[in-house]
Amino acid sequence: MFKDLFGKPKYVTVRTRTKQEKEDISPDSRLWTKCNSCNQIIFNKKLVENLLVCPECNYHFRISAKDRLAITIDEDSFQEFGQEIFSTDPLEFPDYKEKLATARARTGLDEAIIIGEAAINGYQVVIGVMDFNFMGGSMGSVVGEKVTLAIERSIETRKPLILITTAGGARMQEGMIALMQMAKTSAAVKRLDDAGILYISIMTDPTSGGVTASFASLADIIIAEKGALIAFAGPRVIQQTINTSLPEGFQRAEFLLEHGMVDMVLSRHEIKDTLTRILKIHQVGVSNYD
Amino acid sequence: MTNNILDFEKPLLELSAKIKELQSFMDEKGLDLSEELMKLKERAAKLQREIYASLNTMQIIQIARHPNRPTARDYINYIFDEFIELHGDRKFSDDKALIGGIGLIDNQPFTFLGHQKGKTTKENLSRNFGMAHPEGYRKALRLMKDAEKFKRPILSLINTPGAYPGIGAEERGQAEAIAKNLMEMSALKVPVIVVVTGEGGSGGALGIGLGDRIMMLEYSYYSVSTPEACAAILWKDVEKAAEAAEALKITAKALKGLGIIDRIIKEPVGGAHQNPEEATMLLKKAVLEEYASLSKLSPDELINQRYMKYRNLGVYNNDWNDVLEGEILKEEVE
Incomplete structure (x- = not known):
């Protein structure tokens, strides 16, 4: 439905949405949506104008990778790279191929992340955006490779890197190959760090498991979107382990800020502007101490 | 017994x-x-x-989890001629589930890291069943940086069900601690030799597991998630753990086939718990052999080889239609 607002963006090199997916986003009708948090009925037109944030209670709905791109970067500035990489089924894991095909059809994406070069209010960046609708945003070989390619492009072009995450963790269906993507991406971040290039991580709802415990937590500046669940182990696992109830707001963005794990918590409306200001400060600072 | x-x-x-x-x-x-x-x-x-x-995978897991299986302390006692345990992360506390120190193996200095399980319930409670908090990973990083300073190779023994999923662990940044270790371990200027000796539980294992040589004992396992959790998440049925265990390809043999690990260390007949002394000697031999080959590399060569080892990890295809054909890598998995 965001497409209606932003027109048909030229950057979309991936397939357009299916009818099924439109229905998923707006389950109640094409006209209005019920807020997951305050149960208010919101007109979709209003919800879209408000960047999929509830105008009543400020609840942030989850948002697709394409819509996230549309609200974060300058129109028509996206140049995707690393397209021709597809997940295989190296373990011959039950139902994996079918799940991949379903996720592709549902999201119009080839994988749980898209990467490319783009501009944010004129500032050139390399950007990667994950999509929770693609198998829970899980990291398998392709996500690991694309994150690494984005990092390498940053090093090569010396453009700042922005990664916007949403993930359930490592992709179970790729077993240890998926776990090793944590090592691969973290090693690549080390090279980016050594090259002295700015890396901003934006963790959105939810970001957990192997993605939190690798590249997402290794940025120079970490932004958490308002209300996002950000965790290593999910709340259900913790509850089962310790067998007591969890504190109010546990593992939410605000909780992480309080415990010193993120630099700031931003509402969706503030992200593009804040990114611009961070990029500006870093650009002014370039080469003063060379 | x-x-x-x-x-x-x-x-x-x-x-x-x-x-x-x-x-x-x-x-x-x-x-x-x-x-x-x-x-x-x-x-x-x-x-x-x-x-x-x-043996099927669930039986191998049983051996890997056996209460009498040699622990980090057993390996230290048998293979180090000299050992001094070092404590604490200098930030919050000392994690008893992940121990470390310095010592000599056949007169070669090593920095040691390892998850520590207990053999009795009481001991396990004090060791938190080998499940480390962020402090354990931060202590490990401190000792690894120390190893780098004194040009000591690092021996890291993995044996954990996973990093501890608890309130304090989350509050103090379990994810950040593991991520930071991965980032720093990728560029350490000294050889890092890793052996999974029992349970290799996901990120909690990997948090001290990025190295130049990754080895597994014959009856250990290394997995992205426990088969129980995998079955619960994917099929909403814990009873299907055995099925998940096979599907996840978590045995030493399967992971050697997939190119995730470099070497399998044989265990004494019946498993390491039947003959801990022999098991530890077989591990010592393998570690010293791998160290001998790694010690020939310059720090730059070492770091580059290690980087490329991980850079190349991943299985994907350039054509979606090939994916649907589904014959990719079949032989390699076998």
Whole structure:
């Protein structure tokens, strides 16, 4: 439905949405949506104008990778790279191929992340955006490779890197190959760090498991979107382990800020502007101490 | 010991009891039944070979989790000639589930890291069943940086069900601690030798597991998630753990086939818990062999080789249609 607002963006090199997916986003009708948090009925037109944030209670709905791109970067500035990489089924894991095909059809994406070069209010960046609708945003070989390619492009072009995450963790269906993507991406971040290039991580709802415990937590500046669940182990696992109830707001963005794990918590409306200001400060600072 | 007999070990133990019985009967009566005895012993050896040749993944996990399986402390005691444990992350506390220190193996200095499980319930409670908090990973990083400063190779032994999923662990940045270790370990200027000795539980294992050589004991496992959790998440049915265990490809043999690990270290017949001394000696031999080859590399070569080892990890295809054909890498997995 965001497409209606932003027109048909030229950057979309991936397939357009299916009818099924439109229905998923707006389950109640094409006209209005019920807020997951305050149960208010919101007109979709209003919800879209408000960047999929509830105008009543400020609840942030989850948002697709394409819509996230549309609200974060300058129109028509996206140049995707690393397209021709597809997940295989190296373990011959039950139902994996079918799940991949379903996720592709549902999201119009080839994988749980898209990467490319783009501009944010004129500032050139390399950007990667994950999509929770693609198998829970899980990291398998392709996500690991694309994150690494984005990092390498940053090093090569010396453009700042922005990664916007949403993930359930490592992709179970790729077993240890998926776990090793944590090592691969973290090693690549080390090279980016050594090259002295700015890396901003934006963790959105939810970001957990192997993605939190690798590249997402290794940025120079970490932004958490308002209300996002950000965790290593999910709340259900913790509850089962310790067998007591969890504190109010546990593992939410605000909780992480309080415990010193993120630099700031931003509402969706503030992200593009804040990114611009961070990029500006870093650009002014370039080469003063060379 | 008697409390910890695995199901598939029972027929073997019954047979060896019979052998003992016959032996003492012979001694007592002064009879020569050595032919019978020999036959029984042959049968026992054959049975053992058969059982251990056809273990399924859940049975291997049982051996990996065996309470008498050698722990980090056992390996230290057997393979180090000299060892001093070092404590604390200098930030919050000392994690008893992940221990570390410095020592000598055959006169070669090593920095040691390892998850520490207990053998009794009481000991396990104090060791948190080998499940480390962020402090454990931060202590490990401190000791690794120290190893780098003094040009000591690092030996890291993995044996954990996973990093601890608790309130304090989350509050203090379990994810950040593991991520930071991965980032820093990728560029350490000294050799890092990793051995999974029992359970290799996901990120909690990997948090001290990025290295130049990754080895696994024959009956250990290394997995993105426990089969129980995998079955619960994917199929909403914990009863399907055995199915998940096979599907996840988590044994040493399967992971060697997938190119995730470099080497399998043989265990004594019946598993490391049957003969800890021999098990530790086999590990020592493998570690020293790998160190001998790594020590020939310059720091730059070492770091580059390590980087490329991980850079190249991943299986993907450039054509979606090939994915649907589904024949990719079939041989390699076998």
